[in-house]
Amino acid sequence: MKRARAWLDKQVQRFISRKFLAWGTATYLVLSNSLTSEDWVAVTLVYIGSQAMVDLASTWRHGK
Numbered sequence: 001m002k003r004a005r006a007w008l009d010k011q012v013q014r015f016i017s018r019k020f021l022a023w024g025t026a027t028y029l030v031l032s033n034s035l036t037s038e039d040w041v042a043v044t045l046v047y048i049g050s051q052a053m054v055d056l057a058s059t060w061r062h063g064k
Contacts, residue, residue: 012054016051016054019050023044023047026039026040026043026044027040
């Protein structure tokens with residue numbers, strides 16, 4: 001069970017890193033006028049929403 005939990009934790013961390021990279025890329029593209037502000041808002045809402053779900057799952061799992 002510990003092995004499965006370690007693997008799952010690693011996958012979650014990888015997913016979080018990829019989300020942040022996507023958000024950072026979208027921010028860079030908006031600053032360079034390659035992305036509209038509406039698209040940036042959509043990316044940001046997805047990032048914040050998915051991060052909230054990760055935090056909720058973590059709180060539920062660890063009871064903090």
